[in-house]
Amino acid sequence: xxxxxxxxxxxxxxxxxxxxxxxxxxxxxxxxxxxxxxxxxxxxxxxxxxxxxxxxxxxxxxxxxxxxxxxxxxxxxxxxxxxxxxxxxxxxxxxxxxxxxxxxxxxxxxxxxxxxxxxxxxxxxxxxxxxxxx
Amino acid sequence: xxxxxxxxxxxxxxxxxxxxxxxxxxxxxxxxxxxxxxxxxxxxxxxxxxxxxxxxxxxxxxxxxxxxxxxxxxxxxxxxxxxxxxxxxxxxxxxxxxxxxxxxxxxxxxxxxxxxxxxxxxxxxxxxxxxxxxxxxxxxxxxxxxxxxxxxxxxxxxxxxxxxxxxxxxxxxxxxxxxxxxxxxxxxxxxxxxxxxxxxxxxxxxxxxxxxxxxxxxxxxxxxxxxxxxxxxxxxxxxxxxxxxxxxxxxxxxxxxxxxxxxxxxxxxxxxxxxxxxxxxxxxxxxxxxxxxxxxxxxxxxxxxxxxxxxxxxxxxxxxxxxxxxxxxxxxxxxxxxxxxxxxxxxxxxxxxxxxxxxxxxxxxxxxxxxxxxxxxxxxxxxxxxxxxxxxxxxxxxxxxxxxxxxxxxxxxxxxxxxxxxxxxxxxxxxxxxxxxxxxxxxxxxxxxxxxxxxxxxxxxxxxxxxxxxxxxxxxxxxxxxxxxxxxxxxxxxxxxxxxxxxxxxxxxxxxxxxxxxxxxxx
Numbered sequence: 001x002x003x004x005x006x007x008x009x010x011x012x013x014x015x016x017x018x019x020x021x022x023x024x025x026x027x028x029x030x031x032x033x034x035x036x037x038x039x040x041x042x043x044x045x046x047x048x049x050x051x052x053x054x055x056x057x058x059x060x061x062x063x064x065x066x067x068x069x070x071x072x073x074x075x076x077x078x079x080x081x082x083x084x085x086x087x088x089x090x091x092x093x094x095x096x097x098x099x100x101x102x103x104x105x106x107x108x109x110x111x112x113x114x115x116x117x118x119x120x121x122x123x124x125x126x127x128x129x130x131x132x133x134x
Numbered sequence: 135x136x137x138x139x140x141x142x143x144x145x146x147x148x149x150x151x152x153x154x155x156x157x158x159x160x161x162x163x164x165x166x167x168x169x170x171x172x173x174x175x176x177x178x179x180x181x182x183x184x185x186x187x188x189x190x191x192x193x194x195x196x197x198x199x200x201x202x203x204x205x206x207x208x209x210x211x212x213x214x215x216x217x218x219x220x221x222x223x224x225x226x227x228x229x230x231x232x233x234x235x236x237x238x239x240x241x242x243x244x245x246x247x248x249x250x251x252x253x254x255x256x257x258x259x260x261x262x263x264x265x266x267x268x269x270x271x272x273x274x275x276x277x278x279x280x281x282x283x284x285x286x287x288x289x290x291x292x293x294x295x296x297x298x299x300x301x302x303x304x305x306x307x308x309x310x311x312x313x314x315x316x317x318x319x320x321x322x323x324x325x326x327x328x329x330x331x332x333x334x335x336x337x338x339x340x341x342x343x344x345x346x347x348x349x350x351x352x353x354x355x356x357x358x359x360x361x362x363x364x365x366x367x368x369x370x371x372x373x374x375x376x377x378x379x380x381x382x383x384x385x386x387x388x389x390x391x392x393x394x395x396x397x398x399x400x401x402x403x404x405x406x407x408x409x410x411x412x413x414x415x416x417x418x419x420x421x422x423x424x425x426x427x428x429x430x431x432x433x434x435x436x437x438x439x440x441x442x443x444x445x446x447x448x449x450x451x452x453x454x455x456x457x458x459x460x461x462x463x464x465x466x467x468x469x470x471x472x473x474x475x476x477x478x479x480x481x482x483x484x485x486x487x488x489x490x491x492x493x494x495x496x497x498x499x500x501x502x503x504x505x506x507x508x509x510x511x512x513x514x515x516x517x518x519x520x521x522x523x524x525x526x527x528x529x530x531x532x533x534x535x536x537x538x539x540x541x542x543x544x545x546x547x548x549x550x551x552x553x554x555x556x557x558x559x560x561x562x563x564x565x566x567x568x569x570x571x572x573x574x575x576x577x578x579x580x581x582x583x584x585x586x587x588x589x590x591x592x593x594x595x596x597x598x599x600x601x602x603x604x605x606x607x608x609x610x611x612x613x614x615x616x617x618x619x620x621x622x623x624x625x626x627x628x629x630x631x632x633x634x635x636x637x638x639x640x641x642x643x644x645x646x647x648x649x650x651x652x653x654x655x656x657x
Contacts, residue, residue, distance in 0.1 A: 007657075011215070012215035012218070012219050012221075012228065012231050012304075012305070013215065013231075013304070014302070014303045014304015014305060015303075015304070015343070016304070016344070017343065017344045017345055017432065017548050019657075020545050020548065020657040021548060021549060021552055023657045024549055024657055025552075033657075035655050035657050036655065037653050037654075037655035038304045038653065039219070039653075063231060063234060063235050064235060064471070064472060065230035065231050065234055067230075068229065068230035072230075092469065092471065094471045094577050095470075095574055095576065095577070096576075111436070111470070111574065112470065113435065113436025113437050113469060113574065116552070117556075
């Protein structure tokens with residue numbers, strides 16, 4: 001069964017070229033992809049993740065608000081009972097923020113410049129690993 | 135071989151490729167292919183207008199006064215996303231974004247601080263604001279009044295181009311129809327009361343950054359311009375010559391050098407012809423295509439990021455050879471963070487070297503008459519016309535926006551480019567050729583200060599405490615009644631601003647009347 005991924009744009013940032021490219025690339029790579037569109041609240045993203053039963057939520061943030069929004073989305077997923085959903089984050093992210101995002105609950109971080117094939121490989125590995133019982 | 139927008143290219147060009155002489159009269163003559171002014175940049179250099187603004191109004195005010203003290207004559211105000219999308223700083227959903235990508239403005243009190251000790255009759259101010267553009271214009275008029283500056287003396291620009299927001303930039307609030315009405319209101323208001331202020335800057339830049347090619351960027355933008363002019367003309371209250379001189383344009387310059395030059399020349403000619411033929415303009419000033427641009431954006435890459443310095447410089451040169459009136463050069467570290475002081479200064483110096491050392495400003499339209507550039511200009515114009523005709527046949531821009539047609543075209547093009555880079559068909563130095571195994575640079579970036587957000591919240595609370603609740607209620611009720619009818623809403627918004635209504639309060643009144651836009655999620 002294909003792995004279901006929700007590509008989501010939290011916050012008010014409207015730059016979605018990257019999110020759409022990633023959505024399309026993942027679809028071509030065999031994932032089942034849902035795209036939320038821009039300007040979604042963390043709660044709305046968690047609700048869609050739960051409803052669509054996705055394995056991975058991918059956030060795309062270019063406004064600099066990535067740390068706070070990642071934390072809020074991770075919290076929203078937890079309180080919606082979607083603890084098993086993996087959260088990954090991409091966008092305009094300086095190197096110094098990668099550990100902060102991981103601490104906030106990101107399983108992987110893809111800063112600008114990440115080759116798309118690396119992203120696909122990483123997401124395949126993540127979803128495969130996550131399907132194995134711990 | 136083809137240009138980036140897909141125009142087929144011959145190995146060389148000759149006299150047979152030149153257009154008829156009436157298409158390329160001397161600079162300063164209709165249809166302005168060779169530039170708006172007979173003396174090019176001799177009479178007036180392009181405006182070097184670097185986009186800045188951050189944190190609180192106090193911090194931004196300090197930065198602006200510094201820039202003006204350094205000899206600047208224009209400001210370019212970056213607003214934070216809550217202000218752009220119509221939320222106050224104390225809205226629970228926007229906590230992370232207050233003061234982040236620009237300055238937060240909640241009420242007139244913030245605008246008073248932002249322009250404190252900046253004489254509004256001596257400078258021009260450009261606001262990158264769309265959804266809430268009418269409200270920001272109301273703030274500016276009200277601050278001017280407080281300073282004793284009559285609105286007829288105010289100079290500047292609001293972007294005020296909502297159609298591209300629906301497609302690519304994302305700071306929409308209301309659906310297209312009522313938004314167009316509000317834009318027409320601002321255009322009318324400026325024409326009648328703020329005659330030195332550009333009521334709109336129709337922006338293709340964001341189509342481009344979302345993935346459109348140069349021909350699509352120009353075509354979509356001109357089609358938007360036509361939609362706004364149609365809206366004003368349909369009211370039957372003004373002639374084109376009464377407002378067209380207050381319409382301006384804004385684009386990205388990317389990497390295909392000659393194509394970018396041709397894009398600006400073709401756009402200038404096409405707009406001039408549209409304004410004369412479609413609207414019957416009598417005044418040549420109405421037909422002028424006044425254009426600002428950005429060099430950078432999606433043409434910049436993260437790997438070997440210092441290469442971006444070179445890309446920006448070439449793009450800046452293409453913009454100037456294309457005849458732009460103002461320019462913002464991005465910083466090389468843009469793929470990673472908001473620019474640092476150093477990278478922002480280097481971006482400014484890039485323009486200053488171009489303007490004052492290279493000699494490109496000495497002669498108007500130096501590429502005019504080039505077999506290749508003139509032919510490419512013709513080809514570009516033909517493509518622009520073709521794309522605009524397609525949109526018109528499909529029922530116009532609003533329909534294309536509502537149905538997601540533009541979203542689809544742009545995503546297709548973005549994907550095509552990405553595929554061409556992945557396959558090596560298109561070379562990007564340091565990305566798919568001449569790569570090195572280097573780590574991304576340590577970027578200083580700009581770190582937000584949490585204290586600023588708290589100060590902003592305190593001031594908003596203080597304004598809400600000290601203002602007259604009765605005045606606020608009355609002003610908002612008048613706005614609501616106006617929105618239900620067809621009168622011009624600008625005087626009502628100025629009234630709300632002066633009563634210290636918040637951006638969020640004004641937006642909420644109009645949302646109740648007009649509803650909210652829902653974006654198609656095509657990818």
